[in-house]
Amino acid sequence: MKVKACMVLMLFTVNSVLFAQQNKLVWHTNLTEASEVSIKTHKPVFAFFTGSDWCGWCIKLNANVFSKEAFITWAEKNVVLLELDFPRRKQLTPDLAKQNNDLQQTFQVQGFPTVWIFNTEKDTKTNTLKIAALGSLGYPSGAEVGKEEVKFISTANGIMGLK
Numbered sequence: 001m002k003v004k005a006c007m008v009l010m011l012f013t014v015n016s017v018l019f020a021q022q023n024k025l026v027w028h029t030n031l032t033e034a035s036e037v038s039i040k041t042h043k044p045v046f047a048f049f050t051g052s053d054w055c056g057w058c059i060k061l062n063a064n065v066f067s068k069e070a071f072i073t074w075a076e077k078n079v080v081l082l083e084l085d086f087p088r089r090k091q092l093t094p095d096l097a098k099q100n101n102d103l104q105q106t107f108q109v110q111g112f113p114t115v116w117i118f119n120t121e122k123d124t125k126t127n128t129l130k131i132a133a134l135g136s137l138g139y140p141s142g143a144e145v146g147k148e149e150v151k152f153i154s155t156a157n158g159i160m161g162l163k
Helices: 002-022 031-041 056-066 071-077 095-105 150-159
Strands: 043-048 080-085 114-123 127-138
Touching: 031 043, 031 080, 031 127, 043 056, 043 095, 056 071, 056 080, 056 150, 071 080, 071 150, 080 095, 114 150
Parallel strands: 043 080
Antiparallel strands: 043 114, 114 127
């Protein structure tokens, strides 16, 4: 009985740590807000195009890359996170749906998951954002199982010109 109690407690502790790690990251959903942070911090925007409630590869990317400590540390240091969701079972506000669709068209995203890394600049004359795309990536296919974040980070660093 004591062994079972210890196992349950250990599993609860591990799950709590993983849950805390997943919640460390700040994901913006509004491009304007992400852009303001990006300009202020001199970090590019990391835009994650996802189907959060239906896309198996998106869910896998979250589990195998975004929830890993190496990615969390890398993201906090290097990028401003922006989630652009295209759910099927929940409804977005009309403004958010329009923003996400407009960005999907801008970047010509045809499949999920897709990540675009870009810089923004505010045009004060027209009060619009200029986007300078650096590159895109998706699920790190061919990565060693359990080490997907290593290949993903390496690819992202290449896009951003980091070592």
